[in-house]
Amino acid sequence: MEPSLLVLAAGIGSRYGGLKQTDSFGPYGENIIDYSIFDAIRIGCKKVVFIIREAFESEFKEAITNKFDDQIAVSFAYQELDRVPEGVTVPANREKPWGTAHAVLVAADQINEPFMVINADDYYGADAFKIGYNFLSNLHYQDDKIYCIVGYKLANTLSEYGSVSRAICEMDDMNYLKSLTERTKIFREEDGIYFQDDNGKLIKVSGDTLVSMNLMGFTPSLFRHLESYVEEFIRMHSQDLKKEALLPTLVNEVIHTGNARVKILPTNASWFGVTYQEDKELVRKKIRQLHHKGVYPEKLWS
Numbered sequence: 043m044e045p046s047l048l049v050l051a052a053g054i055g056s057r058y059g060g061l062k063q064t065d066s067f068g069p070y071g072e073n074i075i076d077y078s079i080f081d082a083i084r085i086g087c088k089k090v091v092f093i094i095r096e097a098f099e100s101e102f103k104e105a106i107t108n109k110f111d112d113q114i115a116v117s118f119a120y121q122e123l124d125r126v127p128e129g130v131t132v133p134a135n136r137e138k139p140w141g142t143a144h145a146v147l148v149a150a151d152q153i154n155e156p157f158m159v160i161n162a163d164d165y166y167g168a169d170a171f172k173i174g175y176n177f178l179s180n181l182h183y184q185d186d187k188i189y190c191i192v193g194y195k196l197a198n199t200l201s202e203y204g205s206v207s208r209a210i211c212e213m214d215d216m217n218y219l220k221s222l223t224e225r226t227k228i229f230r231e232e233d234g235i236y237f238q239d240d241n242g243k244l245i246k247v248s249g250d251t252l253v254s255m256n257l258m259g260f261t262p263s264l265f266r267h268l269e270s271y272v273e274e275f276i277r278m279h280s281q282d283l284k285k286e287a288l289l290p291t292l293v294n295e296v297i298h299t300g301n302a303r304v305k306i307l308p309t310n311a312s313w314f315g316v317t318y319q320e321d322k323e324l325v326r327k328k329i330r331q332l333h334h335k336g337v338y339p340e341k342l343w344s
Contacts, residue, residue: 043155045178045259046089047082049075050145051102051162052121064105065316067326069333070341074165074316074325077332079110080342081168082158085175089115091152092162093145096120109343119149127273133280141286142256144272150265156181159258159289165325166257167311168337170194177307178259189293190259190305191219196228196235197249198312203320205229208253209290211306219297219304222254222290252306254290255313267296 067074079090094102099118107116121139124132125148139145146159156178160166170192177190193211200206205227212220227238228247236244275287296302316325332338 044086044088045156045158045175046091046153047079047087048146048149048153048157048159049078049090049092049162050142050159050256051075052093052095052139052145053163064101065322067316067322067329068342069330072329072342073106075106075162076109076342077165077329077338078160078162078171079114080338081166081171082175083110083114084168085172087114087171087175089117089155091117091119091149091157093119093121093149096122117152119152121145121148126276127269130273130276131280132276133283136280136283138284138286140272140276142289143268143275143287143292146289147265147268147272150268153265154262156259156261159256159260161256161315164255164313164315165329166192166255166313167309170257170309170311170313173307173309174257174259177305178261181261186261186263187302188305189261189264189296189302190307191222191254191293192257192259193252193306193308194255194311194313195249195308196247196251196253197230198310199253199255199314200228200230200235201321202324208255210247211252211254213252213306217306217308219293219306221297222294224290252308256289258289258293263302264296267292267301271295 064073123136126132158174174190174192181188196208207224207226208228209222209224211222214220225237229236234246235249236246239245271292272287279285293304297304314325314328316322
């Protein structure tokens with residue numbers, strides 16, 4: 043079956059200071075997600091599911107999906123605190139969403155085909171979408187336990203403003219994932235790229251090291267693992283009001299238990315995103331450059 047696209051767009055953007063999913067970055071007011079949907083449509087994707095909060099559904103539709111809902115099938119799933127596996131009790135004082143693993147789980151009743159997962163506020167590049175889409179399109183029915191991650195070269199994901207955190211992919215000889223390891227405080231110096239290990243020691247790392255930027259591909263078999271993982275997570279961490287169930291954590295779990303294999307698909311694409319208000323102008327500049335190079339037409343949606 044043709045792969046679909048699942049967009050994680052329920053984040054509130056507390057550090058950014060607003061709903062960055064609906065902020066304007068392109069020459070005609072395009073949002074970052076516009077470019078991901080445009081790239082998905084032109085490689086053949088025909089269905090997109092947005093994970094949002096019910097509170098901003100109207101604003102989201104007006105600012106984003108009304109522009110292209112005649113070119114791709116659009117549907118919504120809602121990440122709310124009480125949308126949890128049956129029998130799980132939600133703490134009364136919990137306010138923070140349950141995390142990306144829970145966000146994907148709420149779409150379980152809308153997806154019956156292989157699907158790609160992306161963040162709404164990240165730019166991934168057309169090449170990355172094509173690589174992930176083609177991989178999922180060529181899976182056979184018996185390959186339901188094979189997933190994928192599009193791996194970016196670390197040098198193509200660094201910030202010009204300071205250090206970043208990245209999930210480094212450790213692979214075997216066949217490019218199957220052995221583990222995702224989160225590294226914090228990665229930064230560029232004149233003589234190379236470094237990260238700080240758990241003991242505070244600076245370790246030099248190659249710019250060609252592949253990292254996950256959360257462009258992942260799955261089959262529907264993921265949902266049964268998600269349900270068990272989210273249920274156990276909430277039962278164990280219900281009193282920790284800020285801890286989140288993260289999708290990369292589940293990915294590590296399924297490969298370590300042998301429940302799935304994850305293929306790393308290298309790309310030369312450059313990634314960029316917005317975390318703080320200070321990121322806006324740089325992202326706008328990069329998007330203008332993409333238009334000038336002809337990667338995108340002057341206006342995405344006519």
